[in-house]
Amino acid sequence: MRHIALLDSQAVGANHRREEASGELRLLKASIAALQHEKQKIRRQKMKASHWLDSWRSRRQAGGVNYNGLIGFAEDLPEIQILGKLRHPHLVTLIGVCPEAWSLVYEYLPNGSLLDCLSQRSNFSLNWKIRVRIVAEIASALLFLHSFKPEKIVHGNLKPENILLDSDLSCKIYPELNRTGALTSKSDSYSFGMIILHLLTGRAPETLAAEVRKAVSCGKLDSLLDSSAGEWPNFVLKQLVDLLHSPEERTVPSFFLCPIRQEIMHDPQLAADGFTYEGEALREWFGNGHETSPMTNLKLEHLHLTPNHALRLAIQDWLCKA
Numbered sequence: 173m174r175h176i177a178l179l180d181s182q183a184v185g186a187n188h189r190r191e192e193a194s195g196e197l198r199l200l201k202a203s204i205a206a207l208q209h210e211k212q213k214i215r216r217q218k219m220k221a222s223h224w225l226d227s228w229r230s231r232r233q234a235g236g237v238n239y240n241g242l243i244g245f246a247e248d249l250p251e252i253q254i255l256g257k258l259r260h261p262h263l264v265t266l267i268g269v270c271p272e273a274w275s276l277v278y279e280y281l282p283n284g285s286l287l288d289c290l291s292q293r294s295n296f297s298l299n300w301k302i303r304v305r306i307v308a309e310i311a312s313a314l315l316f317l318h319s320f321k322p323e324k325i326v327h328g329n330l331k332p333e334n335i336l337l338d339s340d341l342s343c344k345i346y347p348e349l350n351r352t353g354a355l356t357s358k359s360d361s362y363s364f365g366m367i368i369l370h371l372l373t374g375r376a377p378e379t380l381a382a383e384v385r386k387a388v389s390c391g392k393l394d395s396l397l398d399s400s401a402g403e404w405p406n407f408v409l410k411q412l413v414d415l416l417h418s419p420e421e422r423t424v425p426s427f428f429l430c431p432i433r434q435e436i437m438h439d440p441q442l443a444a445d446g447f448t449y450e451g452e453a454l455r456e457w458f459g460n461g462h463e464t465s466p467m468t469n470l471k472l473e474h475l476h477l478t479p480n481h482a483l484r485l486a487i488q489d490w491l492c493k494a
Contacts, residue, residue: 221274252276254325255347262313264336264344278346282339286367287332290374290398298341300401303371304408306343307415310335310364313345318357326356330363332370362488365416366438372412374398382435388413428487432457432466436491440484441477445470448480 255266255276268277286306288294298306310330317325327334327345334346369384370376373396387393393413397404430437430450439451445465449457454477457466464471 224271258317258320258325258347260313260316262309262342262344263316264346266347279344281336281344283337283341285333286335286337286343286370289337290332290370292400296341297400298371300404300408302341303401304412306335307368307371307412309343310345310367314357314360314364317347318360324357327360327363330360330367332367335367356489359485359488362491365491368412368415371401372397372404372409374400382433388416425490427483428490437483437487440480440487442480443477444472444474448483451477451479 252266252269259265264281265279266276267279269275270277283289283296284294289296289298314327314330317327325347327347330345335343336346337343372393373384375398383396384393387396393409394404397409424436427448428436430440430453431447432453433450435450437448437450440448441451441454442448443454443465445468447465447467449466454466458475463475
């Protein structure tokens with residue numbers, strides 16, 4: 173009986189190891205399939221790149237002419253054509269391309285980004301006069317993009333990281349083209365409002381949206397102002413606040429509110445429980461050691477987040493109509 177029990181134990185162990193080996197084999201097969209797919213994708217990209225490079229070399233040998241300061245292959249890249257035509261004092265200028273590195277070459281702006289200045293990562297601060305001028309410069313650049321012919325251009329990713337400063341602390345927007353049609357100029361207007369709040373308070377507006385709305389409605393916005401900008405004149409504050417849209421008079425749709433913070437979401441992220449939360453709030457929830465749903469208290473299958481672009485666009489559209 174002891175021998176039988178020992179054999180049974182060995183058989184169970186062997187079966188367990190066989191199952192583990194089978195699982196590892198399935199993983200290996202899946203990995204091999206994924207690698208083969210990636211290899212085919214890279215091969216297609218390489219063939220496309222080689223064809224493009226051969227085409228560019230042949231044009232270069234034939235003495236291809238420049239297009240708005242860009243080398244002669246620009247006609248194959250319609251977005252490069254558009255960027256090459258954009259000339260505005262407050263847009264970063266595209267001055268060329270580097271086909272060997274698949275890179276665009278823009279003018280150099282020595283004072284970094286607006287985010288660097290507002291987060292005190294630079295050696296200087298922006299006083300209120302410079303900040304007001306930056307607001308006007310951004311507005312000028314957006315008006316140019318939204319009035320561009322034959323088709324208006326939506327930046328689609330306007331944020332302090334994409335606003336660069338030259339040696340005179342004049343701002344220039346790093347151009348990005350949104351050609352999908354999913355975004356409208358209202359998206360840029362909403363982002364512009366967020367930048368104004370950032371310039372006023374020195375803090376990312378996503379983290380104090382409720383505070384700002386309350387302060388504006390109570391006439392106490394000065395309590396949130398960035399002291400490093402100096403003393404803001406009242407008439408300047410009034411003009412900037414008039415540019416912002418305040419949705420307090422309308423009932424906020426419940427699904428626009430983060431279930432954790434009960435505030436309008438600026439970065440809606442879909443979690444594994446099927447609910448959408450403010451990205452920062454949910455990351456704080458996970459950072460505090462939680463692996464359960466804030467709504468159901470059940471353990472989540474995973475902690476990955478998926479941007480809810482549809483809800484984000486709906487919220488931005490609703491805010492812009494306020």
